[in-house]
Amino acid sequence: MTVFGGLSAPCLYLPMPLKQLRxxxxxxxxxxTADRLSRINILYGDNGSGKTSVLEAIHFLGLTRSFRGNQFRHLVQxxxxxxxxxxxxxxLGAGQVKPLGVERSLDADVRVRYAGESLDAAALAELLPIQVINSDTFDLLDGSPGIRRQFLDWGTFHFDPAFIRLWRGFRxxxxxxxxxxxxxxxxxxVRQTWDAEFVHYAEQMTALRQLYIEQLRPGFEQALSALLQGVEVRLLFSPGWDRKRGLEALLTENLERDLRQGFTSLGPQRADLRFKTGSLNAADRLSRGQKKLVVSAFRLAQGALFHRLNNRACIYLIDDLPAELDERHCRQFCEFLEASANQCFITCVDPDLLSRVWQPETDVALFRVESGTLTHRGAPGDQT
Incomplete structure (x- = not known):
């Protein structure tokens, strides 16, 4: 078993976030209804059967929206x-099972109830931390800075509870x-007043982002060294301005340009993650397959750090893993998941490979998805 995040063997008993799903x-x-959820849940079936829709439903439970687009009407049957x-x-991993329900209508009315109490979006996201790994996720290196900021802010939000207040104030x-x-x-x-507030929030937000990346980097490097041997990729953080100079002075210096453009050109809204191979951007040097391994290492490191800092599991939603990684790297990826403390929902067409990679003592369940129905098929060893 590969050592990852301080874990050298499968986690035999860990409270899992989701016990039952409707x-x-x-x-x-x-x-x-799925009422026998395990730590590792493999959803298999033909294309179009509804496998990814189950993942979308779990994402909806944690964030009130799909990960496949912003149009809610496309999610509703x-x-x-x-x-x-x-x-x-x-x-919360406290051994206390409580009901959570999320309902949303086409007229934009959203209702979230947890143990009889209403929750807002931030409290819901904190309650049910979710990681998505799908074909879009693997565009992290090639995508826009905004995509990378979303990854960064997911981690920083769960790293320090002060971040959401700072983020809202800054926006x-x-x-x-x-x-x-x-x-x-x-x-x-008037400008000086707003600039002083801008700098106040910007510096605090950026300090938390920087600290989060420093905490994340060792786990990222460890996972990457196992998944992508012989290639060094450095994870760097760009705050959105030259921190060697004062942000307030830079805002004044760039005022004329900002007036012409009609927006602020410097600040945390321009922050980015950089993946470097040597002196080059990793996106310009690595193959498509290598980029997938870099993103996989990043996501695995995020989940491991979340558990280490919060002593609770997050939920991985992984869509068609065997189609994204070759067999060797798929096995290694699953070893990392197995040694972690997180609950996983993994889709595939053919469950054969994903049924063979787990240790006998790992809690794994197979679910057959067919024409919008979900059937529990037991553990991999129960299949004939």
Missing amino acids: IQHIRNLTNV EGETRALVFAQTDS RILKQRNSLLKCGKIDPR
């Missing part, structure tokens, strides 16, 4: 006006400053 009116899933996902969850200040810039003229005293 899905109503999500894509082709009319009324589906045709002819229906609302979607509902209900779970019995021990998301409010940024919106106000950009609004003033679009007017074309700003009273110097």
